[in-house]
Amino acid sequence: MATTSYIFNHTPSPFSILHKPLFSASFIPKSLSFSSSLSLKSSSSSSSSFVRSFATFTMGNTTVDSTMDAVQRRLMFEDECILVDESDNVVGHDSKYNCHLMDTINAGKALHRAFSVFLFNSKYELLLQQRSATKVTFPLVWTNTCCSHPLYRESELIQEDVLGVRNAAQRKLLDELGIKAEDVPVDQFTPLGRMLYKAPSDGKWGEHELDYLLFIVKDVTANPNPDEVADIKYVNREELKEICRKADAGEDGIKLSPWFRLVVDNFMYKWWDHVENGTLKEAVDMKTIHRLI
Numbered sequence: 001m002a003t004t005s006y007i008f009n010h011t012p013s014p015f016s017i018l019h020k021p022l023f024s025a026s027f028i029p030k031s032l033s034f035s036s037s038l039s040l041k042s043s044s045s046s047s048s049s050f051v052r053s054f055a056t057f058t059m060g061n062t063t064v065d066s067t068m069d070a071v072q073r074r075l076m077f078e079d080e081c082i083l084v085d086e087s088d089n090v091v092g093h094d095s096k097y098n099c100h101l102m103d104t105i106n107a108g109k110a111l112h113r114a115f116s117v118f119l120f121n122s123k124y125e126l127l128l129q130q131r132s133a134t135k136v137t138f139p140l141v142w143t144n145t146c147c148s149h150p151l152y153r154e155s156e157l158i159q160e161d162v163l164g165v166r167n168a169a170q171r172k173l174l175d176e177l178g179i180k181a182e183d184v185p186v187d188q189f190t191p192l193g194r195m196l197y198k199a200p201s202d203g204k205w206g207e208h209e210l211d212y213l214l215f216i217v218k219d220v221t222a223n224p225n226p227d228e229v230a231d232i233k234y235v236n237r238e239e240l241k242e243i244c245r246k247a248d249a250g251e252d253g254i255k256l257s258p259w260f261r262l263v264v265d266n267f268m269y270k271w272w273d274h275v276e277n278g279t280l281k282e283a284v285d286m287k288t289i290h291r292l293i
Contacts, residue, residue, distance in 0.1 A: 069134035069227070076100075076136065080152040081112035084210050086196060088113070088289060093152035100137055102200055105208045111196075112149060114209035115165050116259060117173065117189070119145040120217045124276050125234035127222070128243075129177070131257070132230045137201040140230060142243065143257035148172040149209075162191040162286070165212045177232070178223030189214045190280045192271060195290040199258035210289065211259055215271065215280055237272060240264070262292050 076097035083092040083099075094110070104110040119127045127145045131138055150156035150168035158164035166186040173179040192213050200206040224232055235243065244264060246254045256264075274283045 069136075079149065081149050082152050082157065083109075084111055084113050086111065086210070086289070086291075088194065088210050090157070096149070100201075100205050100207065102204060102206045105198065105206050110208045112209060113165070113212070114147070114149050114207075114259075115169050115212040115214055116144050116263065117146040117169050118213070118215045118263075118271075119173075119184075119220065120215070120275050121234060122217070122219050123234075123236075124217070124272070125236050126240065126272075127232060127234050128240075129224070129229045130231040132226065132228055134227065137205045137207060138255075138257050141255040141257045142247075143260040144263065146173050146176055147257065147259065148176070162189075162212065165191065166214070169214055176225055176228040178225060179220045183220045184216060184218055188218065189216050190284065191286055192280070192283050193267070193285050193288065193290060195259075195262065195266075195292050197259060197262055197292045207259065209259070213263060213267070215275065217275060237269065240268075266290070266292065 077095055079096040080093045081096055081099045082090055083094055085091050090113075094104075094112070098104050099110045099112045101110070121127070128142055129145060130142050131140060133139050146169065148168065150165050156164040156168045156171075158167070163186065166189045169189055170181050170184055170186050173184055174181060192215055195211050195213065196209070197211065198206070198208045222232055243254060244256065244261070246252050247256045247261075271280075271283050274280045
């Protein structure tokens with residue numbers, strides 16, 4: 001058995017303008033250290049297989065599984081989420097990494113602001129995305145058009161007219177789906193409501209979010225970022241109901257994100273009526289925080 005130490009290099013994706021490598025062989029911060037092992041096994045058939053243990057590295061005082069996708073790892077540490085209380089008052093900020101650890105969630109220290117975009121085309125079909133296989137939470141599940149977080153930065157902390165959240169939604173539609181900012185002007189997002197929910201993803205990761213629900217009706221051209229999105233599709237009401245039925249029955253491997261399912265079960269179809277009737281403003285209720293825990 002041979003043991004070695006090694007350093008991972010990140011190969012930039014086609015979206016390198018948006019995603020810069022977290023580290024490279026030429027620059028290793030002093031706070032960043034690596035450990036790994038590589039073992040060689042020989043079988044009776046003279047074939048060999050390499051078995052790599054889980055490699056770990058530390059950033060500051062945090063030990064991280066280096067098998068995490070490089071892009072997702074960068075976002076986990078660069079993105080600072082907005083911590084809020086259950087009344088949506090800002091109480092601080094923390095890394096995306098810490099905010100999605102179940103240990104932090106269970107300690108009551110991870111509630112953060114989020115948003116979910118529901119984009120309809122002029123035929124009133126809803127654009128869905130399947131999250132990429134490399135996503136840390138809920139990989140390969142189907143969900144609404146775009147789901148993410150406003151960050152702890154001036155432009156996304158603006159509370160007047162929910163402008164900070166709208167700015168974040170516009171930013172992430174470009175990042176995840178390649179939808180240009182001019183195609184989704186911030187003043188055309190309609191914030192319909194807020195919901196508070198908590199959902200585990202696996203034993204380590206989960207969500208605890210105060211989620212802003214934004215609707216928009218626009219014909220757009222999407223160019224999905226493979227680091228974020230595995231697939232997209234437009235669906236009408238009946239097609240969405242069939243997707244939900246299959247998810248409930250465990251058919252075709254279809255899974256839905258918990259936040260999307262909460263919206264579907266509690267609000268979706270009555271709000272869809274307003275989309276088709278051009279009366280979305282009548283559905284707005286930003287005073288209530290729906291506690292769906």
